[in-house]
Amino acid sequence: MTLTLTESKVRFLESLADKTRLRIVEALREKEKTVTQLVQELGATQSNISGHLRLLKISGIIKSRQEGKYVYYSLASSAIADFLTKLEDMLIAMKREALESA
């Protein structure tokens, strides 16, 4: 099952197009974190966070390593962080353009 480039883009965008998942990914930009740390930081249930982490991992956006009873999650690539920066820059640019044309 090889995806077309457009399908790959959609999969990637879908993975980030959820408030909880985007907050997880932004939290992981700072440093790797355990499930419990993310649960506390985001104020969501453990089951909910674990489910989202699973999806993000399958999508190739994050990776994990186990250390004793803890599982540390982190971004799979620095390209993800660059992309998030670009997303933010773009929204700011669009907001500015919208104000200028008003």
Added chain:
Amino acid sequence: MTLTLTESKVRFLESLADKTRLRIVEALREKEKTVTQLVQELGATQSNISGHLRLLKISGIIKSRQEGKYVYYSLASSAIADFLTKLEDMLIAMKREALESA
């Protein structure tokens, strides 16, 4: 109803995280197009395309201008095209990294 930055990002990503909408936006990178042109190019129904165009316009991703009985749609900002380029570059970079570590 002012959105937080994270919410704005999610809204934007949701708007593009659909195969039909992403294809529309990529089709509009080339040049402005009418609804009928998009219907033909994408092979979808007119009602379906119109609905997606409406959503993309509300999201601020595309804009439109009417010329007689035609409505021409185009990208709202060149920042959108830049973002799509970045998305594609990132996916290619991630694919390369995945192959290297294999």
Added chain:
DNA sequence: TTAACATATCATTAATTAATGATATGTTTA
């Protein structure tokens, strides 16, 4: 080795949403 802790999985429920077909609105042209 049992209790406590960390994480993953599963079934259910509620909500969201894309597609469709029908119809309405608006514009041009015969």
Added chain:
DNA sequence: TAAACATATCATTAATTAATGATATGTTAA
């Protein structure tokens, strides 16, 4: 003006998915 064309809107249906609570699995420490 009426027919043809272009686009928008609406109700319905089907499918997807996020959240929740419960439970299972795996790890450490008492």
